Amino acid sequence: MLYYGERNEPxxxxxxxxxxxxxxxxxxxxxxxxxxxxxxxxxxxxLDERRKALIAEVETLKAERNAVGPEIARRKKARExxxxxxxxxxxxxxxxxxxxAELAEVEAAEREWVMSVPNIPHASVPLGASEEDNPxxxxxxxxxxxxxxxxxxxxxxxxxxxxxxxxxxxLAGSRFSISYGWCARLERALAQLMLDTQTSVNGYTEVxxxxxxxxxxxxxxxxxxxxxxxxFKLEGTDYFLIPTAEVPxxxxxxxxxxxxALLPVKFCAQTPCFRSEAGSxxxxxxxxxxQHQFYxxxxxxxxxxxxxxxxxxxxxASAEKILQLLNIHYRVIELCTGDMGFSAAKTYDIEVxxxxxxxxREISSCSNCEDFQARxxxxxxxxxxxxKKQFVHTLNGSGLAVGRCLVAVMENYQQADGSIVIPDALKxxxxxxxxxxxx
RNA sequence: GGAGAGGUGUCCGAGUACGGCUUAAGGAGCACGCCUGGAAAGCGUGUUUGGGGGGAACUCCAACGGAGGUUCAAAUCCUCUCCUCUCCGCCA
Numbered sequence: 001m002l003y004y005g006e007r008n009e010p011x012x013x014x015x016x017x018x019x020x021x022x023x024x025x026x027x028x029x030x031x032x033x034x035x036x037x038x039x040x041x042x043x044x045x046x047l048d049e050r051r052k053a054l055i056a057e058v059e060t061l062k063a064e065r066n067a068v069g070p071e072i073a074r075r076k077k078a079r080e081x082x083x084x085x086x087x088x089x090x091x092x093x094x095x096x097x098x099x100x101a102e103l104a105e106v107e108a109a110e111r112e113w114v115m116s117v118p119n120i121p122h123a124s125v126p127l128g129a130s131e132e133d134n135p136x137x138x139x140x141x142x143x144x145x146x147x148x149x150x151x152x153x154x155x156x157x158x159x160x161x162x163x164x165x166x167x168x169x170x171l172a173g174s175r176f177s178i179s180y181g182w183c184a185r186l187e188r189a190l191a192q193l194m195l196d197t198q199t200s201v202n203g204y205t206e207v208x209x210x211x212x213x214x215x216x217x218x219x220x221x222x223x224x225x226x227x228x229x230x231x232f233k234l235e236g237t238d239y240f241l242i243p244t245a246e247v248p249x250x251x252x253x254x255x256x257x258x259x260x261a262l263l264p265v266k267f268c269a270q271t272p273c274f275r276s277e278a279g280s281x282x283x284x285x286x287x288x289x290x291q292h293q294f295y296x297x298x299x300x301x302x303x304x305x306x307x308x309x310x311x312x313x314x315x316x317a318s319a320e321k322i323l324q325l326l327n328i329h330y331r332v333i334e335l336c337t338g339d340m341g342f343s344a345a346k347t348y349d350i351e352v353x354x355x356x357x358x359x360x361r362e363i364s365s366c367s368n369c370e371d372f373q374a375r376x377x378x379x380x381x382x383x384x385x386x387x388k389k390q391f392v393h394t395l396n397g398s399g400l401a402v403g404r405c406l407v408a409v410m411e412n413y414q415q416a417d418g419s420i421v422i423p424d425a426l427k428x429x430x431x432x433x434x435x436x437x438x439x
Numbered sequence: 440g441g442a443g444a445g446g447u448g449u450c451c452g453a454g455u456a457c458g459g460c461u462u463a464a465g466g467a468g469c470a471c472g473c474c475u476g477g478a479a480a481g482c483g484u485g486u487u488u489g490g491g492g493g494g495a496a497c498u499c500c501a502a503c504g505g506a507g508g509u510u511c512a513a514a515u516c517c518u519c520u521c522c523u524c525u526c527c528g529c530c531a
Binding site for chain 2 (some may be wrong): 085
């Protein structure tokens with residue numbers, strides 16, 4: 001196992017293939033345009049030209065210095081005068097120092113530029129500017145036929161004594177919740193069902209990772225350096241609370257070479273997720289939909305590059321499986337170029353039907369990041385038939401967001417009298433409770 | 440939190456008291472070749488990564504946990520820092 005210093009960058013910090021940038025910057029330009037980004041490619045090309053010029057000069061000087069070194073040593077040993085060489089090399093070293101400093105600046109600027117460029121969308125991703133342009137791929141099940149006006153989950157949860165947002169606000173603030181009794185147990189039951197299904201049925205290995213990680217780890221999956229304001233940072237340290245288990249799970253193999261025979265590696269974990277939700281003021285202020293802290297069962301795959309898109313379909317199916325077991329209506333949409341996340345090359349969202357809110361809400365997001373994160377985090381595999389190590393493809397998906405799934409169960413299984421029926425799939429986990437009785 | 444030990448290539452492991460002749464001895468592993476009916480053993484050759492230049496053969500620069508400093512020159516000296524291990528303290 002290798003250990004890196006905090007400020008050490010991965011050897012391959014370029015998540016975009018640098019060669020691609022140099023050879024065919026238009027591909028990157030086009031990709032950025034599709035995403036609606038304003039990043040300027042020319043800026044990078046200028047930096048790279050400057051970098052090469054500096055390298056050429058400084059390396060010539062260093063070669064000279066290295067060549068003269070032994071002669072200085074020889075003369076000193078022979079007690080001959082070396083002052084002319086010392087003076088000359090003093091000047092050379094001074095110049096080297098200046099150039100090295102400048103080179104470091106240029107490289108830092110280049111790195112910053114590269115690290116802020118989002119992944120290139122897969123060719124199949126539909127063009128679009130915003131979520132309005134995301135096509136629906138398929139529907140599963142049907143909306144429940146309710147012969148009464150359905151309530152929203154916070155109303156149900158509060159009325160049945162399961163949720164108390166006022167108390168949570170007292171303890172912490174807005175965007176927090178506290179749950180009791182049947183509601184707390186129901187959330188635990190959902191997480192159990194998800195973990196059991198992903199491990200026993202879908203072949204994932206269960207993991208309990210750290211919920212707090214360092215800067216390097218956050219950078220590996222793309223949360224940093226661009227999105228620091230979305231994270232909770234522990235004051236006085238360089239630690240961050242994870243916004244998703246994707247971060248620790250994907251970075252398990254950072255800096256490592258995976259044996260090809262082990263691929264695909266499939267991890268899942270239930271963790272709390274912490275998000276500052278900066279910039280979402282006024283959105284979803286009520287209920288459990290948008291919280292600073294929530295549980296999520298996350299799936300992460302390390303896949304062979306040739307199989308990553310099959311893996312994406314399989315992962316999405318694994319997430320869908322949970323809602324099928326719960327028998328809750330949902331649809332699957334594909335994110336368009338303008339709506340995709342920073343690290344993703346292709347993303348499917350699963351949107352669950354919420355009768356109380358009378359709309360579909362995102363409950364899972366499954367993405368293939370291709371080698372974008374693998375480059376940043378330096379995750380490679382050793383192909384059996386070649387000496388050259390290759391970057392793996394990484395995928396991540398929610399399987400599912402537990403809090404939002406709790407919302408879905410409450411709203412879809414509510415009865416006219418205000419009670420909530422426990423779905424069959426959850427009964428084994430509920431200690432005999434079949435209905436949350438109305439009060 | 441206190442005291443100590445340590446971090447070198449795929450792995451093990453020298454080198455650090457006296458800075459240059461060590462990108463790095465030695466061993467293991469691995470690859471190829473010879474040998475063999477075949478294999479083992481043996482012998483020979485090769486075996487890090489990133490970057491610059493070149494059509495190529497090739498060549499130059501950098502890297503001994505990380506960052507910085509001293510010096511003409513640092514694995515080696517100095518400072519800070521990260522990580523691992525041992526003992527003590529505290530603790531679910």
